[in-house]
Amino acid sequence: MNIIKRLSQVSTKGLYWLLIICFLVTAAFPILWMVTAAFRPNIELSSDPFGIPSTLTLENFKTVFTDSNVLTYIKNSGIVSVVSLIAIVLLSSMVSFAISKMRFKGSKGVFRYFLVGLTIPQAVTLIPLFIMFTKLNIIDTRLSVILPLVAFQLPVSILLFVNFYRYIPDEIIEAAVIDGCGVYRVFFSIIFPLSLNTILTVLAMNFITVWNDYIFSLVFINSTALKTISIGLQDFIGPRGLTDWGATFASICLSTLPTLIIYFGLNKKMTAGLTLGAVKS
């Protein structure tokens, strides 16, 4: 009896570890392979990409730096991201302050209205926005990507800010008012600095989305000089699908670097934002 019990315990444990390792491999292998591919000679990638790598080279990065627009694309994504993030944080924190701390009828309604945006697919707005931006003469400018990105990121950011502001005790505001603070001072020099953690969460989560934007750049940007990185990653696919794989993976690695830095730097903050709903309920 004892041996059977022991045996089944061992095999359960074995099965458990097998599963853990299997899942770990399915998550990690593709990424590891992608990073190595960036350093492998092109000939190998187009003959036996899943064999064991024989040599590593920096050739692909050289191609990317000297012979492509990838650096321009990265710069463009950078500009778009920084401007969008500033706008997102400012606008959403202000609205959230009004929703959760100021007294007016319909504050719940305003909150609900912003939440609806969580569900609207970007694709639905493309045609009217294209026409609108053409009329406003901002098609093929950075603004045509920034405006929709900011608007579409407001709902999730407001959700995060409102959830935080809810826990700021009203006494803090009352004390500040008694000391003679006006409403703007209350917000900008008390509430806003208090929410530093939430700001970081909002920044980290939105940076990933904004940096990786594809759909708005695809539709609203035409000139190579303004293209963002998601669009640019397809530059190495020639006619008939002939692809410079080495250069593709090298530029993927370069373009992923900023998001990885943010992720590893703000890991805790990001997961905090994500799991907010999960722990509360």
Add this chain to the structure above:
Amino acid sequence: MRILNNKKALAVFIVPALLLYTLILFVPMAQSLYYSLLDWNGIGKPTFIGLQNFIKLFHDRVFLIAARNNLLYILQVVSMQLICGFFVAVLLLYLKRGRGFIQTVYYIPSVITVIAIAQLFRSFYSIEPVGLFNKIRMLFGAEPIAFLSNFDTVLPAVAAVEGWQYIGIYMLIFYAALSSIPRDIEEAARIDGATELQLLLRIRIPQIKNVIGLSFILSFVGALRGFAAPMSLTRGGPNNQSEILATYMFKKAFTSQMLGYGSAIALIIAALSCVCVILISRYADEEERS
């Protein structure tokens, strides 16, 4: 607290965001409604044609394929993300060390652009040179196939990109919920002789059913926004076998210049997202009550 009733300040705080948000999300929805009644190439004079576009839509073979594909796409993405995410989260509950490491690894794909993941999968699916999936097939003695040009495999192959990429998000959400269940409930069940499976089905899943609901909505919304993976991998091909509504709308509007027809398709997508709106407001109601 008179300052918190300050009407002018209220306007300063709310109006800029409200304006931008309305202008970018809701004005276009209303305009789509109007554009969908037009026959218009964007340059010439639009002609008002009533509901013609919608009538045409339901006789359009490609639209019907795209609609069917879109539902299958959502179904696959949602089930991959939720089932795998949940399974890994449960496994992690029993792990004593290295949990943070696995969570970190799992989340990495979510921070990379879909286009990069799509390119990665393109080389996994490749037949010439032999890609990873075909290597595995050959290992088991099967013939290699061209995943992205085979009618039967192209849609699942395209949906797998987003399905795989965001598993980590749901794993994190489920893990956070599962590990916040009070310990004494679990201990009590164990003392009463519950097996681990019973514990999972009778205690853990019911305890986090709100979170499961929320995750379902999140994942559904994400899948409905899917566009980049099919667009960059196959552009809906071959022969529309991986066409979804968004790619079809994009092609009609921006390649064939049929803005009215494209808007009609956009409205169908909007109708689908209404389902999510209802689900979300139900969720918000429940939150308020608790």
